[in-house]
Amino acid sequence: MADDDSGGFASxxxxxxxxxxxxxxxxxxxxxxERGPGFEWHGKRVLELRVxxxxxxxxxxxKLALSPEWDALVLKTNADSRKLLDEVKKRLxxxxxxx
Numbered sequence: 001m002a003d004d005d006s007g008g009f010a011s012x013x014x015x016x017x018x019x020x021x022x023x024x025x026x027x028x029x030x031x032x033x034e035r036g037p038g039f040e041w042h043g044k045r046v047l048e049l050r051v052x053x054x055x056x057x058x059x060x061x062x063k064l065a066l067s068p069e070w071d072a073l074v075l076k077t078n079a080d081s082r083k084l085l086d087e088v089k090k091r092l093x094x095x096x097x098x099x
Contacts, residue, residue, distance in 0.1 A: 064095040
C-alpha cells in the first residue's frame with residue numbers, strides 16, 4: 001500500500017494557460033462579463049486573473065463596488081482553481097441578496 005494521500009492517483013499537472021481558459025469559460029457561464037484580464041458583474045469589476053509563470057494570480061473583490069478592496073489569491077493547483085470558482089459563486093449569491 002502506498003504512503004501517499006492521493007489514493008494511488010497522481011494529480012494532473014497544473015498548466016496555468018489551460019486552467020486560465022477553463023476558468024474564463026466557467027466564469028462566463030456564471031454570467032460574468034469578461035473585460036480584458038478581468039470580469040465584471042452588473043458593470044462592476046469583481047475578478048482579475050493573470051498568468052504569472054506557472055501560477056495564476058487572482059484578485060477577487062471583497063464587496064461589490066466601483067473601487068473594491070481586493071483579496072489576492074495564487075492558484076498553484078487544479079484544486080485552487082475549483083476553490084476560487086466556489087468562492088466566486090458564494091460572493092455572487094451574497095451580492096445578489098444585498099442588491
